[in-house]
Amino acid sequence: xxxxxxxxxxxxxxxxxxxxxxxxxxxxxxxxxxxxxxxxxxxxxxxxxxxxxxxxxxxxxxxxxxxxxxxxxxxxxxxxxxxxxxxxxxxxxxxxxxxxxxxxxxxxxxxxxxxxxxxxxxxxxxxxxxxxxxxxxxxxxxxxxxxxxxxxxxxxxxxxxxxxxxxxxxxxxxxxxxxxxxxxxxxxxxxxxxxxxxxxxxxxxxxxxxxxxxxxxxxxxxxxxxxxxxxxxxxxxxxxxxxxxxxxxxxxxxxxxxx
Amino acid sequence: xxxxxxxxxxxxxxxxxxxxxxxxxxxxxxxxxxxxxxxxxxxxxxxxxxxxxxxxxxxxxxxxxxxxxxxxxxxxxxxxxxxxxxxxxxxxxxxxxxxxxxxxxxxxxxxxxxxxxxxxxxxxxxxxxxxxxxxxxxxxxxxxxxxxxxxxxxxxxxxxxxxxxxxxxxxxxxxxxxxxxxxxxxxxxxxxxxxxxxxxxxxxxxxxxxxxxxxxxxxxxxxxxxxxxxxxxxxxxxxxxxxxxxxxxxxxxxxxxxxxxxxxxxxx
Numbered sequence: 001x002x003x004x005x006x007x008x009x010x011x012x013x014x015x016x017x018x019x020x021x022x023x024x025x026x027x028x029x030x031x032x033x034x035x036x037x038x039x040x041x042x043x044x045x046x047x048x049x050x051x052x053x054x055x056x057x058x059x060x061x062x063x064x065x066x067x068x069x070x071x072x073x074x075x076x077x078x079x080x081x082x083x084x085x086x087x088x089x090x091x092x093x094x095x096x097x098x099x100x101x102x103x104x105x106x107x108x109x110x111x112x113x114x115x116x117x118x119x120x121x122x123x124x125x126x127x128x129x130x131x132x133x134x135x136x137x138x139x140x141x142x143x144x145x146x147x148x149x150x151x152x153x154x155x156x157x158x159x160x161x162x163x164x165x166x167x168x169x170x171x172x173x174x175x176x177x178x179x180x181x182x183x184x185x186x187x188x189x190x191x192x193x194x195x196x197x198x199x200x201x202x203x204x205x206x207x208x209x210x211x212x213x214x215x216x217x218x219x220x221x222x223x224x225x226x227x228x229x230x231x232x233x234x235x236x237x238x239x240x241x242x243x244x245x246x247x248x249x250x251x252x253x254x255x256x257x258x259x
Numbered sequence: 260x261x262x263x264x265x266x267x268x269x270x271x272x273x274x275x276x277x278x279x280x281x282x283x284x285x286x287x288x289x290x291x292x293x294x295x296x297x298x299x300x301x302x303x304x305x306x307x308x309x310x311x312x313x314x315x316x317x318x319x320x321x322x323x324x325x326x327x328x329x330x331x332x333x334x335x336x337x338x339x340x341x342x343x344x345x346x347x348x349x350x351x352x353x354x355x356x357x358x359x360x361x362x363x364x365x366x367x368x369x370x371x372x373x374x375x376x377x378x379x380x381x382x383x384x385x386x387x388x389x390x391x392x393x394x395x396x397x398x399x400x401x402x403x404x405x406x407x408x409x410x411x412x413x414x415x416x417x418x419x420x421x422x423x424x425x426x427x428x429x430x431x432x433x434x435x436x437x438x439x440x441x442x443x444x445x446x447x448x449x450x451x452x453x454x455x456x457x458x459x460x461x462x463x464x465x466x467x468x469x470x471x472x473x474x475x476x477x478x479x480x481x482x483x484x485x486x487x488x489x490x491x492x493x494x495x496x497x498x499x500x501x502x503x504x505x506x507x508x509x510x511x512x513x514x515x516x517x518x519x520x521x522x523x524x525x526x527x
Contacts, residue, residue, distance in 0.1 A: 017367045038387065092267070095274075099282045100289055106507070107500045110466045114484035115492045119306065191462065197378045198466035202481075209379075216382035224383045232375035239374070 040222035045229070048222040057211070062230065064206045068124065069196055072131025073189060080136045081181060084143025085173055094144050101141040109134035109195035117203045127199045127207070134195045135188035142184025146177030182250045186243045193235055208234075308490045313497065316490045325479070330498070333475040336392075337464050340399025341457055348404045348456075349449060352411025353441060362412070369408060377402040377463040381470055395467045402463040403456035410452025414445030447518045454511045461503055 026042040028034070036044060052058040087094050112133045113126070120126040150173065158172045200209025208231055215223035270284070290310050296302075297309030320326040355362050355369075377398050384394045418441060426436050468477025476495050483491030 013363060014367045017364050018371060020364075021368055092271070096285055100285045103286070103500050103504060106503045107496055110462045110469075111480070111496050111499050113466075113469060114480040115489065115496070118484055118487065118489060118492065194376050194378050194459070194462060194466070197376060198470070201378070201381065201470055212379060212382040216385055219386060221383060221386060224386075228375050228379045228383070231379045232371055235374040235376065236371065 037219050037221060040225055044222040045226045048220070049226045049229075052211075052223070052226070058230070061206060061208050061211045062234070064204075065196060065200065065208045066234075068127050068207070069131055069189075069192060072128040073135050073185075073192065075128075076132045076135035076188070077139060077185065080140040081143055081174075084140040084181075085147050085169065085177065087140070088144045088147025088177065089173065091148065094148055098141070098144060101137055101144065105137035105141050107137075109191045110198050113195070113199050113202055116199075122203045122205075124204075126203050127196065130195045130199045131192040134192035135185065138188035138191065139181065139184040142180045142187075143177050146180025147173055149180070150176035179247075179250050182243075182247045186239070186247055189238070189243065193238075197231065305487070306489055308493065312490050313494050316488075316494055320491070320494070326498075329475050329479050330502075333464060333468065333477070334502075336395055336475065337399060337457070337460060340396050340464070341403050341453075341460055343396070344400045344403025344456060344460070345407055345453060347400070348407030348452070349411055351404075352408040352449070352452075353415060353437070353445070355408065356412040356415025356445065357437070357441065366412075369405065373405040373409065377459070378466050381467065385471070390471050390473060394471055395464065398463050398467045399460045402460040403453075406456035406459060407449065407452040410448045410455070411445055414448025414452075415441055417448065418444035447515075450511075450515045450518050454507070454515055457506070457511065458503075461499075465499065 022042060029039060029041045034041075040048075049058070087097050109130060112130050116126040116129045116133075120129055154176070155168070155172055158168055163171065196207075197209040197212075200207035201213040204210050208227055212224050212227040212231075215221075215227065274284070294309050294311070297304070297307055301307075317326070355365060380398060380401060381394070384397055388394045388397065422440050422444065423436060426440050431439070464475070465477040465480075468475035469481040472478050472481060476499055480492050480495035483489075483495065
């Protein structure tokens with residue numbers, strides 16, 4: 001993926017093209033006199049951003065979205081890692097259940113929105129359920145693969161050295177599956193983030209997706225564009241500063257080479 | 260216990276002989292337990308219908324001609340969007356991968372636009388294009404484009420520089436290097452990108468159909484939700500899952516495996 005931004009120069013090299021893009025945007029909007037209802041100017045967007053920060057609505061929407069993601073993801077990880085390990089330990093069980101989980105991880109996320117809103121009503125429950133779903137199946141499937149990929153001799157060796165079930169779990173199975181688990185979490189969160197935005201447009205009255213969709217009703221393109229920038233920046237921060245380093249650290253620590 | 264063991268050994272023997280059975284049996288078990296839970300009426304029937312009702316609604320929707328139409332709409336949208344996204348994405352990726360200058364100028368921009376995500380574009384697209392085909396096509400092209408571009412760039416950059424030099428010193432022109440070194444070298448990554456892109460595009464299509472709402476499987480599900488018909492929602496989900504499994508398992512995975520093997524990479 002992207003080179004890691006380490007030195008300040010690399011940081012500047014990363015930001016400079018984005019800066020040029022903003023200048024280009026400002027120039028085009030001014031030069032062609034684009035109708036602000038079609039596409040807003042840079043200053044309008046900045047003003048909309050400042051307004052939403054000042055009246056606290058940005059913080060409210062972003063906090064609601066992030067809270068949903070955090071709760072859904074945390075619940076999903078708590079449920080899926082033990083399940084995945086339990087399934088992966090036995091080849092018979094895993095070969096039986098793997099097709100099911102493959103099928104459901106295909107459905108993960110957005111396809112659950114209609115039924116989630118019917119079961120839980122509009123609001124926090126339905127959206128958290130969608131996020132839970134997006135993460136749960138992907139992480140379970142990946143954990144299963146991870147545990148199944150631990151060489152059997154390793155498990156035999158640990159057992160013959162007298163490892164109890166608990167020691168086996170914490171020192172062989174979980175560490176062995178960790179790279180896969182982390183990859184699963186990253187993929188699952190990618191789906192969950194998209195699912196979140198979609199679900200918020202459909203089924204709630206607070207959150208970043210709702211902020212965008214509400215602005216659409218009033219043709220406030222500057223709020224929409226500002227919201228898109230916020231969504232992009234939040235995901236970049238989440239992915240680059242939390243998930244990618246985590247994944248890289250696990251994979252390097254385990255001495256694997258990224259395929 | 261012994262009967263269970265005997266059953267299990269029977270199952271194990273059959274599935275090693277016919278691997279297809281192994282993929283089907285878990286679903287039979289799932290459907291059976293679904294039917295039992297539904298019949299026992301733990302949940303209200305309206306919220307949790309059984310498999311028979313879903314099959315019946317499948318029959319009636321096919322009979323009315325709604326389902327085939329919607330299915331066709333969804334598949335055509337995805338195919339058109341994916342074709343356009345690939346046609347744009349591969350040349351763009353090749354260019355970015357071959358030119359370091361273009362790479363350093365555009366890579367951050369690409370990453371940023373990828374992070375915005377397809378669905379966040381929907382509100383402004385609705386203002387631009389209204390509720391219609393253009394909006395949905397844009398969303399799918401956008402979604403497919405980024406995984407294809409990013410993976411193509413990775414693929415091109417993973418071609419060892421020695422191969423370039425060898426081809427150059429043998430007198431290959433730029434066009435031939437592109438066609439005989441770069442494209443084949445990047446192909447496994449391109450295929451992976453296409454597979455990821457279609458996976459995301461599929462989900463984006465569902466979201467777009469729910470929100471834009473004119474026709475398609477996503478619309479079928481959301482329309483059923485408005486009418487409170489869980490049966491049709493479940494039907495929609497099953498069709499989505501089946502369709503994607505078929506596309507992924509019978510088209511994309513074999514292509515990916517074939518390229519991977521042909522290129523001497525390990526097929527995972």
